Amino acid sequence: MTTEYNAVITEFDPIIGIETHIELGTNSKMFCSCSTQFGGDPNTHVCPVCLGMPGSMPVVNRVAVESTIRMGLALNCSIAPWCRFARKNYFYPDMPKNYQISQYDEPLCTNGYLDVTVAAENGPQVFRVEIERVHMEEDTGKLLHAGGAGRIHGATHSLVDYNRAGIPLIEVVTKPILGTGDLAPEVAKAYVSELRDLMRALGVSDVRMEEGSLRSDVNVSLSRPGEEWGTRTETKNVNSLRSVERAVRTEMLRQADQLRAGVRIIQETRHFNEETGDTTSGRSKEAAEDYRYFPEPDLVPVAPSIEWIEELRGTLPEVPSIRRARLQQDWGVSEFDMQSLVNAGALEFIVASIDAGVQPTAARKWWTGELARVANERNCELKELTVTPNDIAQIEGLISAGDLTDKMARSVFEGLLEGEGTVTEIVSQRGLVVVNDDASLIAAITAALGDSPDVAEKIQAGKIAAAGSIVGAVMKATKGQADAALVRTLLLEQLGVKE
């Protein structure tokens, strides 16, 4: 932590607040049956409804409501017995109707919380982030600016892709988060990370951050202790965990500079530059845009029954942070190791491998070792590798039966990663068989000893370490398919040496 940052903290208290939009993982859009698949040709996942054609009408996606309720329950929120959608009116060409169907003063979920843990000087510290609301809305289309640098400035014309228009979003809004002090950036990051894990654990979204399916708006203000809350800025569309942390820190430093210089903080939206880590001024919110909200008359109110809510409550998974703590204890790993396997995206694969019968240690070894290395080399994620938890279980089964050596197992992985077929196919295609025939091994040992007669003497003279070179020669002769331990035993037996 820089001295400058420390100075800011001594002088000011930060207050942060985070609004997060997350795309739900439903198959169809929020108000029509179009596909939500990412990456289709422009304007191929569209229909009269999501194009806002005159006369078309929205119909609420039940799965999206269900996902939002489950998210609300997981965030300890109250679920509204009756609520409505509202229209947020503003003109923009990426919005087919020139209004967005959202929720305004009647959100589906309110007043919850999420506990997050951050590492502090004297050990892990838990912060309770209070949740103001969770509501549903539809996404907009996407503008592509042509003839410039991809930005609207300097573009000759713009094209609109409405594939994203109408994709269901949930917006999770925190209450102002107070008392984080110097940990404000870490708390912000930990909160978004925990939110992401929760969405994944609930199965309501796979949260592909690289595709922008989770976007946070980060609010920051500073005030001197005892004074009124400062004016906040809102840094929009911060798309990665690291950026959330950096955006908070950057804004704290920038606002502190301004305040010290006696400059008033302007309530405005700011843009975060991923490359420089700076924020730049967007539009001022002083002349707040008037969205002319009113209840959406094309939709009936959402009125989830108590029975339905309770049924959904029964489907909630273990809270990710609690589950992680439990697994960490079960596996006997350090906080640091746990964090790094979570960061590597290996957690679910390890759990699945264990579920498939693999020992925890072995499961961790493969996913955080060999496979993580390959993923790193290929600059991809573990889930993109063509290796499954079941493959690991199968390979581990062969190893413990003595049918594969560790080295051969690596060869099987190589085959799997190259897409050569199933574990069984690869074992047979690559001729991976442990040689257990003592006679052929003894023959190989004899041959190796014959090649280096001096080694036998050394061993017999008590330099047992020299056995390594003979074992190595035998392994080479058998193309690595012999069991090295067995070779060693047979060699010592043959020379009449006891360990």
Next chain:
Amino acid sequence: MSDLTRQSAATLAGAIARKEVSSEEVTRAHLDRISQVDERIHAFLYVDPERSIARAREVDQQLAKGELSSPLAGVPIALKDLLATKGVPTTCGSRILEGWRPPYNATIVDKLNAAGIVLLGKTNMDEFAMGSSTEHSGYGPTHNPWDLDRIPGGSGGGSAAALASFESPLAIGTDTGGSIRQPAAVTGTVGVKPTYGGVSRYGIVALASSLDQGGPCARDVMDTALLHSVIAGHDPRDSTSINGPVPDFVAAALKADVRGLKLGVIKELQGEGFQAGVIERFHQSLEVLTELGAEIIEVSCPHFEYALGAYYLILPSEASSNLARFDGMRFGIREDDGKDRSVEQVMSATREKGFGPEVKRRIMLGTYALSSGYYDAYYGQAQRIRTLIIRDFSAAFSKVDVLVSPTAPTTAFKIGEKLDDPLAMYLNDIATIPVNLAGNCAMSLPIGLAPEDGLPVGLQIIAPPMADQLLYQVGSALESALADRWGGLLISEAPSL
């Protein structure tokens, strides 16, 4: 069969079913009539004779194979241009949608097609259904067949005029504050605003979503009931549509019996501002209904006096949002001079050019009413009045089975007469608006000509939500009693043009 255009839809459907006449012949007869008289009426914005005839032939073939059993199969229809029709121009009476051919059908259109009803064309209307005279059409006014210098009502003046000029035996309208009923009243035809949610709104270009309702129009009560049966029912694409059984409108029309029914006369809807001849005919109808065995009771709906005010806050508010999508980006016209314009400039130039003055007026009213700091005073207050009006209706329906009033305070006024006085124009809907605010159902049917001007007068029957069948039961009883007195339906008195 003598002149095919003078027959009821039920008669035509019967003759087509019995192979006495083909759908093609019936359709051709109406297309001929359109080409003869529509130059003077201007009920239609779009007619595609080849398409209609091809469709009629198809229906004839389906009938020959026994593939259609709908009671209106083969009968042609005129469709208000507010309904999306796949591949067929849909303008909503606005220049901003010129050239737009929707890639999909409104649910009503799908249902008409499935019933073998043949689309003749799209009818004129006040732009985006904003108006009571069809003078606010971006394509010129429609003329009332009873007097070509007069308005045919609005916003669905085109549909009503098509019926009254015998250009079509059936029509579809939409009613946000009276746009089916008031045109029916001033053209001597029948129109029903169904219970909100009784007919799918999917594909009806929204004016005010919480008030809009598509419904049937015809020249007699039975045809209206038959058409209503075709278009009614739950639609999964419209979550505000009612998911429940559809009443038997046709059986109710056949029943035609008011004996023992209590009819409430709304005290607030018969005094000031109502034309003498309208009141006279209204009272005569009450006498007829009494003779038929109904009991007439006066009821008070004290909050109706606030209905117009609430309506002109809710409607513009919702409309300002619904009409935001007309920005030149995706459909309709785009006002772009090719110079280096920003998207805001193109959007605003498009809306400036494409929208007419009444549409702009209401967008501005609504934008203002919804704006931050004014919402509670305007939109919020209007919604509270809406609740009070619903309570007025509930209280009234605890005493009576149906309510009756004149449909419109006056007969058809002259074209241009109220164009410069929006408030006078708005007052035309004073009796119809409370029904939309409450979501009830109502019918307008002809009850004679006003003595002072010889123009048609309409009676409005209002029933509780989801009791639309009562409209048909009472309406057909009154209609047949009046027809007995007159020796036929009032519409047969309409000028032959």
